[in-house]
Amino acid sequence: MTSVIEVNGLTKRYRETTAVDDVSFTIEKDTIYGLLGRNGAGKTTVMSILTAQNFATSGEVRVFGQNPYENAHVLSRMCFVRESQKYPDDAKPSHALRAASLFFPHWDQALADRLVADFQLPLNRRIKKLSRGQLSAVGVIIGIASRAEITFFDEPYLGLDAVARQIFYDRLLADYAEHPRTVILSSHLIDEVSNLIERVLVIDRGRIIIDEQTDAIRDRAANIVGDTAAVDAFVAGREVIHRESMGRVSSVTVLGALSSADRARLTEAGLDVAPVSLQQLIVRTTQHAGGEAAAAAVRSDGTDTKEALR
Template sequence: MKIDVEHVTKIYKDTKALDDVSFTLSEPKIYGLLGRNGAGKTTFMEILSGHILASDGEVLIDGENPFDNQRLTESICLIKEGDNFKKDLKIKNVLRIYAYFYPTWDQELADELIREYNLNPNAKVKALSKGMASALGIIVGLASKAPITIFDEPYIGLDAAARKTFYDILLEEYQAEQRTIIFSTHLIDEVSLMFEEVLILQDGKLVMQQQADALRDNAYAVSGATKDVETFIEDKEVIQSKQLAGMMTAYVYGNMEQAKSAGLTAEGIPIQELMIYLTENKGA
């Protein structure tokens, strides 16, 4: 399903959560939606899911607005950080409700994941720990098989082993049947290798949309004597630079081999660090 984001702005009273954001997600991929707290990620995901309307502009899925559009909302599953389910429902009833809602629901997968995460189907949502509530959200998101599946910090309270299980199953399911998966997370180092495309928001604006492989290959840190580095980066796209004791490090987007050929030290920048550099207020 093609997602077109066209000049989307969302204003809450005096706060502009999204500011004229435009981009297109044209094919099934695992997308990393990154940014600091307050960048506008959750607001965008709620608009995409049809939960709220934009103040200006619109999000279109295959040319249609998802708001108040049941045909589309049956194809979108948003799992948030918390409060995904009514507290008085039992786990088995949560699964039954979502099975009715999603035509693509995979009950066999849901049952398998219930066992994997050791959840009691008769337990009420309000009795679940944060980790168990997160596991339930992950189960619903994966078992929905929704063509657009959105995970917004879905693993609060899960330990490292449980998170790894989630990542492994997500990749298995995606490889078996591709769908558009949008993943918003602060644990970028854990999941960045899954991303096929990365979008970075800052202060409600889109500051980068790039293929993940291109980011890994072309974003690098170059270090050396200040004069040498300054000369090298004169005609380069510089993300950020810093100096200390006659030495300089610059974060550059381009061909790393050029830096090495110039006798400078160059190494790749992890996507998490790149996101931090891009969203620092100074020179972002």
């Protein structure tokens, strides 16, 4: 595969806060990525730096092998669609789409027209008078119709209802199949986008904690459910990232693929095993990473870990 983005040792600090902490990764050509993580994890900061809308404190960023800052050739090949996109007070959707058609060399006006109809977007209403969903549709239409070689979607579709979000997913996939490009989706709706994304980047507290193919991640964990004593016996020595108990029944999420011998043990012990959805895995993993970080901070202070985490 050919890399279109290379990031090495990227760090961004705001006074006392480190938003991105020594991050390194690559983005491959013609692949749909999910850039996932909690609010404040660093997703928007990373995308802003990659699109030259923010500056790194340290580290190196290369897009198409070049520094993107003040580089018109590189910037014209990228589209960054964000939820908080600002427009002039008197701007209308027709103005925004017209401006986009002039900036992006691969703009497809016929596709934009079809998307306007799909999202029932009123072209001649002032943008400041649009509903949140209509405003989201403006960004989504620009992101798809631009056919930029790299397109970033920073949760601009949050204002869309379920039907409109499905239209977005369907239209994006259909056009991607005909016109492959690199797409980076930042989303909290992990289960909704899980069937779109081919590779997952999870950022937590400014650090990349998962960088894997989506299919490989699905087998990384399992939920073990049943009698608490039997569950505890099975998970002993395994990495547990989540536990829930009710009476004598426990549900424990463990990392690591289960072997055929493991599954035989589960059957013999009368335990049930269930797959972990991508959303569950990412939520549990970030919670687990947060707990480990807290424990490490406590240990560095010389405080008893169990006491501090109660």
